[in-house]
Amino acid sequence: QAQLVESGGGLVQAGGSLRLSCAASGSIFSRSVMGWYRQAPGKQRELVATTTTSGSTNYADSVKGRFTISRDNAKNTVYLQMDSLKPEDTAVYYCNGRRTSYPVYNYWGQGTQVTVSS
Numbered sequence: 001q002a003q004l005v006e007s008g009g010g011l012v013q014a015g016g017s018l019r020l021s022c023a024a025s026g027s028i029f030s031r032s033v034m035g036w037y038r039q040a041p042g043k044q045r046e047l048v049a050t051t052t053t054s055g056s057t058n059y060a061d062s063v064k065g066r067f068t069i070s071r072d073n074a075k076n077t078v079y080l081q082m083d084s085l086k087p088e089d090t091a092v093y094y095c096n097g098r099r100t101s102y103p104v105y106n107y108w109g110q111g112t113q114v115t116v117s118s
Helices: none
Strands: 004-007 010-013 018-024 033-039 046-051 057-059 067-072 077-082 091-099 105-108 112-117
Touching: 004 091, 018 033, 018 091, 018 112, 033 067, 033 077, 046 067, 046 077, 057 067
Parallel strands: 010 112
Antiparallel strands: 004 018, 018 077, 033 046, 033 091, 046 057, 067 077, 091 105, 091 112
16 A cells, blocks of 8 residues: 655745645655645635656646646655745545556545645
């Protein structure tokens, strides 16, 4: 069973920055699309950003220009740099690792809370 372990969440004022980290087991990291999703209270989980094995990235419109996703293949770690944070960014952030060709899988981390105060 793959493991994804997030860290870096916390409380920050609006306009501030946080960096989330997600360490993945090496058996999956190099073959996975890695991503960050978030879920606010009473809302569905939504995509924040993804990065492919070749380093291509994709962002939700709501975070473009403020968040940056990156991956360090040597450390089996994916990061989410979050700048210019807004209260509406408050949510539990989840790391995801998935593969849609054989072997197919979709793994989630336990989540880390990000709270942005106004």
